[in-house]
């Protein structure tokens with residue numbers, strides 16, 4: 001059977017690191033408060049010459065190199081972002097051009113922090129139905145551009161960055177073998193007012209700022225993530241104990257901890273980068289994956305659960321045999 005297999009990953013971060021202490025000079029907050037409530041110690045923030053497209057291109061180049069492929073081998077780019085360079089064209093087309101590609105489909109998906117799961121699910125479907133052979137799947141964000149830097153309840157939580165996977169079609173045995181084994185995606189627009197941006201091209205004609213009811217988002221996140229993880233495991237015929245690594249959306253260390261506890265998983269199996277990167281929205285899952293892939297924690301043959309939850313609400317999970 002044709003399955004979508006992982007071929008390589010890459011990531012990119014802006015040059016500038018901003019610690020909690022540095023942030024506390026301009027925002028009414030403290031290193032202690034941010035660490036205790038979120039686990040975040042620092043984040044990377046984009047300079048004027050660093051955009052979602054430049055970070056995405058850098059991550060994509062690294063992923064191609066890691067996969068041992070070039071842009072000539074790619075026939076699809078799906079890029080997840082809530083902070084595109086422009087309302088249109090899609091940031092994916094900018095990345096395609098910057099990499100020297102042309103002709104093949106390249107488009108953005110918008111599912112905020114779950115965006116990478118949605119992008120990967122889309123690429124997986126297109127690969128398994130023969131519409132693409134090798135895809136670049138990218139999550140890239142410059143959330144710093146849509147933060148209200150006077151709202152301490154949100155601006156301390158986010159950072160900028162990008163991560164990318166190269167995935168491709170491979171004929172594998174039905175049972176066993178590498179590839180994406182199961183994916184589940186969800187959305188529920190009823191909860192749009194708990195996490196949203198108060199602007200947009202068709203409403204205010206502005207970009208807007210992130211608004212969030214943090215406590216309520218927290219509660220929904222733990223419940224929805226634990227359920228979708230269980231569902232994806234059941235769909236693929238595995239149990240929580242079979243997972244080698246969970247690569248969660250890096251929103252808050254307490255959400256990661258509470259979700260792992262609900263599933264009876266040890267935190268030793270959870271990749272944590274939120275302390276270094278903060279919440280990079282759609283970039284966070286591939287950024288965290290790439291960190292653990294390059295430092296050797298995630299190895300070929302490992303069973304890895306990718307999961308995320310974000311504004312919408314949207315949420316999802318994907319089980320991957322690397």
Ligand code: COA
Pocket residue numbers: 028029030033034037038113152153154156212213214215216217218221251252255279309310311
């Ligand atoms: N520094 C210092 N104090 C802050 C602060 C900051 N950066 N942000 C908020 N506070 C204050 C609040 O004003 C409030 O003060 P009050 O009690 O005097 O009114 C107090 O801290 C508690 O605020 P609350 O929002 O209830 O805190 P919390 O324990 O729920 O933690 C979050 C806040 C945002 C860290 C937490 O709700 C959270 O992580 N939610 C999930 C958010 C998330 O990950 N979203 C993205 C999902 S994709």
